[in-house]
């Protein structure tokens with residue numbers, strides 16, 4: 001890339017890697033290892049809008065980013081059963097990934113499409129199919145098999161004992177890994193199927209603590225298991241002494257309408273109809289507008305009603321970075337003029353956003369957990385939830401008491417081989433678990449190549465039934481995940497990993513993504529143990545139960561401007577049509593196209 005004049009305004013210059021300024025031989029930044037700032041790439045490549053993430057220090061190929069910088073990876077918040085995220089293209093669409101990057105997630109909620117939201121790098125960094133410098137852990141080098149990985153960990157809660165069950169995400173520790181050496185100052189770019197822009201090195205030419213269009217991300221905080229009262233899961237901790245009024249971290253916010261957090265209820269299943277994501281959104285009871293933090297690690301911040309040590313405030317921009325100032329609109333994220341826009345209109349605007357700061361209310365000691373007060377409404381809702389939970393505990397069924405999620409089952413039986421159908425008849429698995437196998441869908445291929453066995457063809461034509469048989473080794477890539485049952489187990493000549501013969505049925509098509517459906521029943525041999533997953537049956541995990549807690553985080557009184565509040569008679573201050581920012585819409589595609597996509 002050649003230097004681009006536009007991108008250099010405001011001191012953020014895309015500089016070719018051969019440049020002597022901030023070149024790959026540049027020195028590590030002493031004060032900041034990872035920062036967030038106006039993205040030269042988004043500006044120069046017209047690739048979405050807003051902030052990017054930059055490394056202050058050299059990163060060697062193979063190094064995990066977030067777990068290195070923050071001590072832990074990001075949270076994963078699936079958005080279950082919300083096709084509007086794709087169809088209506090709200091601003092949230094710019095920040096989510098498609099479900100097939102982690103096919104075990106939509107298995108939980110197969111009736112409607114699921115989107116994957118991971119804050120931080122996954123949400124903010126520009127993505128490209130070539131010359132990216134980081135990719136998600138688990139992605140491997142095989143382009144047809146992204147298989148992102150997240151840790152699943154319920155923090156020790158059980159649905160029969162803990163009111164926290166299902167109220168926070170059990171999926172976390174998602175980390176990007178450098179795919180090549182990355183130089184100090186370089187913008188992080190992530191892998192996806194988008195080829196509009198072909199990657200290459202871009203640098204934010206400076207990081208200055210005085211420039212508040214740039215936020216240092218790792219100076220003040222790290223992530224660890226929460227130690228705060230009734231919170232469970234993870235939390236954010238001070239990694240040095242912070243003075244009263246210090247900005248601990250800042251985050252861009254994405255508007256979400258309250259109604260969009262309602263889940264389409266699948267017909268027969270009594271599931272919670274509020275997204276888990278609601279528990280991570282900020283809002284006011286008298287407003288339909290909710291705000292989703294998309295900056296790194298902020299979604300881990302827990303609540304303390306009596307003794308918070310931090311509060312949220314709107315980010316302020318110094319004069320030279322006020323909207324319309326020296327930054328290009330594509331790079332200017334914080335737009336205070338949105339305070340005058342009505343909630344429903346704001347939730348349609350692309351190309352503009354708002355930032356909030358997490359600010360110390362008092363001096364905070366090194367190692368203290370950062371805690372916000374989620375507000376009185378939240379506290380009351382939580383107390384009510386606990387009461388309801390206690391009542392429910394008096395009438396628990398054995399099913400609830402002895403419930404074991406797939407994660408809990410796996411943790412207890414990690415080193416066991418999988419039992420075959422025959423073995424299961426003597427020693428069954430819990431009823432809420434089901435085997436799923438990765439495979440390569442190849443109906444078309446089989447019919448076209450005439451590969452289908454004669455016997456099978458005959459059987460199929462006479463009865464319309466029968467198994468299509470093949471070896472798992474016939475294909476290299478296995479992006480599809482389907483329910484399967486285990487027929488046989490045997491040793492392999494190649495390694496110590498057991499192999500299995502499994503069967504998959506057409507009738508299970510309704511539980512899988514459409515392009516993974518099969519038109520005949522399959523019998524696969526040689527399936528390796530590592531490509532078979534014991535997963536929760538649809539709608540059974542804690543997060544989908546009606547009794548789980550759902551409530552947004554309350555913003556302090558006065559935080560929301562008047563224009564965002566529900567009022568019967570208020571003159572709407574709508575954004576003019578031409579300012580909805582259509583050109584800033586950026587599709588966040590799947591990481592790589594599944595080979596079986598039509």
Ligand SMILES: C[S@@+](CC[C@H](N)C(=O)[O-])C[C@H]1O[C@@H](n2cnc3c(N)ncnc32)[C@H](O)[C@@H]1O
Nearest residue numbers: 167168169230231232233234279300301302303
């Ligand atoms: C923004 S998340 C906080 C991060 C969460 N600990 C995690 O690991 O994902 C908010 C949710 O965490 C839980 N939580 C946070 N603080 C809590 C508290 N003081 N008491 C009970 N639950 C809390 C609630 O389930 C709440 O809806």
